Amino acid sequence: MRLQHVESDEDLIDLKSFSEWIASIGDGTIGGLNDSNVVIDISDDLLSNASDDPIASIVNNMYPNFTSNVNENEYLQGRAILALTLDVVETVNECSGVSNHELKLKVGTLVMLLRNIDHSVGLCNGTRLVITRTGNHILEAKILTGSNAGHKILIPRMTLTPI
Template sequence: MRLSLSENTNIQELRNFAEWLLKIGDGLAGDTTDGESIVHIPSDILVKNSETALDDLIDFVYPDMLSNLSVENYFKDRAILAPTLDCVTDVNNKMTAELPGQERAYLSSDSMCTKEENMEFELDAFSPEILINGINCLGLPPHKLVLKVSAPVMLLWNIDQTNGL
């Protein structure tokens, strides 16, 4: 991977690449035209536009994934950065589909506790779609979370520190 250090790593090239990534993240890279920027991506890191682009990207970042599922740092040492949560969902769904085993879906709670005096109003005003089913935002899991045995899961909060979660 381009950001890994080895004996043959050119430190200046690595530093330039890191600065370029930071400029992109800060919105400073590229030529600004009418509020939009055109960023030129080096050809050696460009995923060619094809029908298998996502498969090619996953294979590049996670080579031989199925035989490395039990390797402790395999997933910790790699990442695919995505511009939107929809792209993250596509990558996660694609990678989960490649894992062996049967999928299991977990649904979020989509009801609310209501007081009796406001029950009819609250039930009409806050349907399940409004509460969470249609929300896809940072920090919340999707309404339907599909997992398989051996699928890596990243916890964003310390849920139960005494048990290692």
């Protein structure tokens, strides 16, 4: 994820430290090589207190008062839940009967682009959007992040073929 705009130098230092820590985990310099079973020490300030339902606890910590803030750009811009595997995504989304390869979007859905589509309008990897209208062959979305935040864009249906 790109570093987001922060308001103080202290926040920038904390964010840079956090991003370096995350990168170290990904590089295998912390916790060793990831063979799907790695132990990593996490500082207490990064942990949330889990209740009986840890997934609900994560969602509620990340998106408090979601229903009353779902239409607020500022509320959605700085929040994301990152998942390492499709199994975790399925658990967090509480999907029922939707295949992992099938993406069903509806108005109000938050999405993050994983491909560069059009740099000139800010549609690149990591851009966050909220779906505002759906059609048979096109999506309308409002950009939530970057210099084009607030602009509405149209994305045509695309066929993505794995390499």
